[in-house]
Amino acid sequence: ELCKGINGLDKIVLREVRGSSAEVYLYGGHVTSWKNDHGEELLFLSSKAIFKPPKAIRGGIPICFPQFSNHGSLEQHGFARNRIWSIDNDPPPFPTSTSAKAFVDLILKPTEEDLKIWPHSFEFRLRISLSPAGDLMLTSRIRNTNADGKPFTFTFAYHTYFSVSDISEVRVEGLETLDYLDNLQNKERFTEQGDAITFEAEVDKIYLGTPTKIAILDHEKKRTFVLRKDGLPDAVVWNPWEKKAKAMADFGDEEYKHMLCVEAAAVEKPITLKPGEEWRGRQELSAVPSSYCSGQ
Ligand code: BG6
Numbered sequence: 001e002l003c004k005g006i007n008g009l010d011k012i013v014l015r016e017v018r019g020s021s022a023e024v025y026l027y028g029g030h031v032t033s034w035k036n037d038h039g040e041e042l043l044f045l046s047s048k049a050i051f052k053p054p055k056a057i058r059g060g061i062p063i064c065f066p067q068f069s070n071h072g073s074l075e076q077h078g079f080a081r082n083r084i085w086s087i088d089n090d091p092p093p094f095p096t097s098t099s100a101k102a103f104v105d106l107i108l109k110p111t112e113e114d115l116k117i118w119p120h121s122f123e124f125r126l127r128i129s130l131s132p133a134g135d136l137m138l139t140s141r142i143r144n145t146n147a148d149g150k151p152f153t154f155t156f157a158y159h160t161y162f163s164v165s166d167i168s169e170v171r172v173e174g175l176e177t178l179d180y181l182d183n184l185q186n187k188e189r190f191t192e193q194g195d196a197i198t199f200e201a202e203v204d205k206i207y208l209g210t211p212t213k214i215a216i217l218d219h220e221k222k223r224t225f226v227l228r229k230d231g232l233p234d235a236v237v238w239n240p241w242e243k244k245a246k247a248m249a250d251f252g253d254e255e256y257k258h259m260l261c262v263e264a265a266a267v268e269k270p271i272t273l274k275p276g277e278e279w280r281g282r283q284e285l286s287a288v289p290s291s292y293c294s295g296q
Pocket of ligand 1: 069076077159183204205236238263
């Protein structure tokens with residue numbers, strides 16, 4: 001269902017028969033809402049989010065492509081998150097068919113202007129789907145369509161903002177003992193020590209070569225998010241905390257308490273595609289009551 005969202009921007013609403021739903025803006029190919037079958041919002045979206053190009057929407061799931069963060073010469077997180085995507089009415093078949101009935105296929109191709117800042121032609125196809133159980137799946141397929149025979153290289157992230165009740169009651173499981181690059185310390189490499197990860201200050205880390213499954217436990221809400229990923233070896237964990245929150249115009253001063261970004265990403269080893277080659281990167285999110293998860 002295509003309709004008008006904030007500021008008249010086009011948005012697509014996906015609804016699953018059991019009641020879960022998702023909203024996707026063509027601006028950025030950006031998921032801004034994901035609700036379970038009780039109508040509870042599972043993603044964080046800032047009350048100060050600016051729905052106006054060229055500012056990416058603060059919250060939901062921005063797509064970082066062709067560059068993650070400032071790891072390169074392009075604008076922060078690349079340009080895909082602030083371009084207008086199109087609906088792809090005739091997507092090529094998926095290698096594995098999805099059982100989901102609620103889905104949308106989007107496509108992004110570079111404009112003449114984009115080619116000036118990143119001289120590579122590509123087709124970026126993004127399928128967003130809801131499973132009958134309400135899981136949210138994002139599949140990206142990026143193809144090198146360069147006619148000049150040249151390969152291109154990119155980094156990527158699904159910059160997911162999870163909604164949490166109280167960041168100091170949240171822990172992340174699955175990243176213990178891994179190596180990470182710390183953005184707050186000149187991208188230096190460290191090894192995570194000890195138990196599950198908890199939060200008491202600003203964090204901006206890229207965990208390297210992580211397991212395909214990461215859990216985000218919201219103790220207060222008694223909810224666990226399970227993130228499963230494929231083709232995306234790294235995971236970024238970000239919370240701006242108090243000081244940075246205050247410095248961001250499109251983010252409320254206290255909102256850092258109610259969000260956590262855990263981002264399925266490919267950063268440390270950039271992906272190279274030769275002409276005609278396609279890369280696929282997938283993220284699947286589910287939200288389950290914590291009691292069902294004990295022992296995981
Ligand atoms: C994270 C980065 O993924 O995104 C942080 O690791 C960055 O360094 C954050 O501050 C937000 O970026 P932006 O461009 O959306 O403000």
